[in-house]
Amino acid sequence: MNYQGLTDLELLAQIGEKDREALASLYDRYGRRVFALAARILNDPVGSEEVTQDVFMSVWRRGASYTSKKGKFTTWLFSIAHNRTIDELRKRRRDRSRENDDIEDHYDLKSSDISPADAAVAQSEYAKVKAAMDNLPEEQKSVVELSYFKGLAQTEIATKTGQPLGTVKTRMRLALKKLRVALSAEMGAEV
Amino acid sequence: MTDSRDTTENPKNNGDNVDMDPRYENLAAYVLDALDQDDERESVEILIENDPEVAAEYRELAEVADHLAIGVPPVAPSVQLKSRIMELASRDSAPTQFTPQPVARTVPWWKRAFRSGVATSAVAAVLVLVVAGVLTAQNSQLSNEVSILRSELTSESTAVAIIKSELSTTLNDSETKVASMKTEMDQMEDEFGATTKMVVHQEEMMSELATANMALRQTLRDQSWLTYVTMREDYQLTSWLANSEASTPETSASGLIAVSVVDPTAVLQVQGLEQPQPGFVYTLWLMGNGAPRPVFQFEVSEIGSANVAFQLPAPLFEYTSVIITQERLNAIGRNPSGTMVISAETN
Numbered sequence: 287m288n289y290q291g292l293t294d295l296e297l298l299a300q301i302g303e304k305d306r307e308a309l310a311s312l313y314d315r316y317g318r319r320v321f322a323l324a325a326r327i328l329n330d331p332v333g334s335e336e337v338t339q340d341v342f343m344s345v346w347r348r349g350a351s352y353t354s355k356k357g358k359f360t361t362w363l364f365s366i367a368h369n370r371t372i373d374e375l376r377k378r379r380r381d382r383s384r385e386n387d388d389i390e391d392h393y394d395l396k397s398s399d400i401s402p403a404d405a406a407v408a409q410s411e412y413a414k415v416k417a418a419m420d421n422l423p424e425e426q427k428s429v430v431e432l433s434y435f436k437g438l439a440q441t442e443i444a445t446k447t448g449q450p451l452g453t454v455k456t457r458m459r460l461a462l463k464k465l466r467v468a469l470s471a472e473m474g475a476e477v
Numbered sequence: 478m479t480d481s482r483d484t485t486e487n488p489k490n491n492g493d494n495v496d497m498d499p500r501y502e503n504l505a506a507y508v509l510d511a512l513d514q515d516d517e518r519e520s521v522e523i524l525i526e527n528d529p530e531v532a533a534e535y536r537e538l539a540e541v542a543d544h545l546a547i548g549v550p551p552v553a554p555s556v557q558l559k560s561r562i563m564e565l566a567s568r569d570s571a572p573t574q575f576t577p578q579p580v581a582r583t584v585p586w587w588k589r590a591f592r593s594g595v596a597t598s599a600v601a602a603v604l605v606l607v608v609a610g611v612l613t614a615q616n617s618q619l620s621n622e623v624s625i626l627r628s629e630l631t632s633e634s635t636a637v638a639i640i641k642s643e644l645s646t647t648l649n650d651s652e653t654k655v656a657s658m659k660t661e662m663d664q665m666e667d668e669f670g671a672t673t674k675m676v677v678h679q680e681e682m683m684s685e686l687a688t689a690n691m692a693l694r695q696t697l698r699d700q701s702w703l704t705y706v707t708m709r710e711d712y713q714l715t716s717w718l719a720n721s722e723a724s725t726p727e728t729s730a731s732g733l734i735a736v737s738v739v740d741p742t743a744v745l746q747v748q749g750l751e752q753p754q755p756g757f758v759y760t761l762w763l764m765g766n767g768a769p770r771p772v773f774q775f776e777v778s779e780i781g782s783a784n785v786a787f788q789l790p791a792p793l794f795e796y797t798s799v800i801i802t803q804e805r806l807n808a809i810g811r812n813p814s815g816t817m818v819i820s821a822e823t824n
Contacts, residue, residue: 306566313562318553319546326549335558339565346566361539364546372510415548433511434545440506441513456497458505462538469544 294359301349309346316360317342320367327371327435328378337374341367368434375437418468426461429454500524500531508538697748698731704746718747718799718821730781730818734799741789745775748782750818753803759783760804762813763790765797765823771809798822 289297289311300308320341324334344366352362419427425447432438432446440458444451506512507521524531718732732747745761753759759777763770770790777783799822803815 306563309566310559310563313559317559318551319549321554321558322549322552323546325552331552331554335554338554338558339562342562343565343569346569357536357539358543360547361536361543364543365539368542368546369510411544411548412550415544430509430545433506433509434542438511439513440511443511452497452502455502455506458509458511459497459501459538462505462508462541465541465544466537469541 295354298345298349298352298359301346309342312345313342316363320363323364323367324371324374327368327375327437333374333378334371337367337371340370344370372437379437414469415465418465421468422461422464425449426457426464429457430461430465433458500528501534504531504535505538508535508542694729694731694749701731701733701746701748704733717824718801718819730801732801732819734793734823736789736793741792743787743789743793745783745785745787747777747801747819748780750777750781750783750801752777752781756805757803757815758806759818760802760809760813760815761785761787762800762802763793763796763798763823764800766791766795769812770796771804774804774806774809793823796823 287307289300289307292300292308292311294312294315297308297312301312317338321334321338324337325331328334328337341363345363352359419430422430428447429443432443433440438446440454441451444454447454503512503517503521507518512518512521525535526532718734730747730749732745734743734745736743750759758774760774761772763772772790773785773787775783775785798820800813800817801819802813802817804810804813
């Protein structure tokens, strides 16, 4: 079977049939991205690999729980990855250990194992998202950074920034909407 | 799909003061995993499932989050990570059948299940399994109890066999002890018989000793005779006192009376006398010259002998006999009245 020619949903169907090759192919497609997301948030290669391992084992066990009804497979996959990573981050924060200090620190992680082509694509995507983020009002950019990459809950953000909770909620929503507009061309191409 | 009260036309317009439809107020935080409580997530998911407008906005915002995830700096995991995942997948043999289900985020699986159409049948199936499980567990428990009872019965049977064996051993020991005691009693009886024989033998020895005693007394008489002979130069033996009237050897006594050749004194020497009765002493009588004449009273030594010098009231030859009796101390009558132990002629 030519797994590289299968769609994400076809691979998931094969995974439901206990096809390890399908899981391997899915990992080849998204493993680095899942790891990169975890590494961006945790700033810890070992912990990020543990999260990545958990995510793909979750796909192996719970692949049947995905439905295309509410979104793309990547949305589902990265929501699992992000949720698992945030859980780990909050757990570490409770333990008051290995807490990341600054978003910029994440760029120190090595990228030597990425092929030049993949690195170019990743850099391009990163550049687009970074540009869209930089174009946001600072308050809106901050709530996205604090929530998505720092793992703070909205009440924690309100406390940290001294803003009312309602304002935080509004800024979150507006930030996502503006990012959607900024990235609309690419989203339309993918959908 | 957008909220009609929202504005996003100016990217730098933060729009923070725009009133927000309550249906959407937690939607962005849900997408960004920034809700505080599980019940908030559950409320959002209910809205997504039941409100098409909310569901449409969710899909839009979720795709933005998708880009946030993809648009991170490119870094790669170790090359071993894939092999570890594949190894874990090999050991984990429980992947599920591919059947589309609602998107799972952080809400517990059972909450999602109850909101789905298959929840009822699933619950029913689970209940059947639970009941079957309970019955199986009870059956297993009963089997275990029966097994335990059998085990206990076996143990008790073993214990009874052990007790029976111990009782048998005890009974055998008792019989052995009874037999041993019987043997000992037989031995004791034999010993008793031997003791009886010894008593008889002792009696025989006592008889022999009495005979020997008689011989010894005879010897003493002979010694008295020898004494008499040796004293002839100073005293003249005038009377050998033999126990001629004594009825038993034990009461027999002997003695002599020697008279001085130069003055009217005499010596009485006796032996073989018993200790007199309490309050009595021995008394020497001279007889045959008128009325009986008590001469003196005397005591004997521990071995029943006595040597007494005394004055003769008249020459001894004027008397016909000498007797010794037991009389009360200092209460002598006219005639001998007590037990007579020696009676002899004066020669």
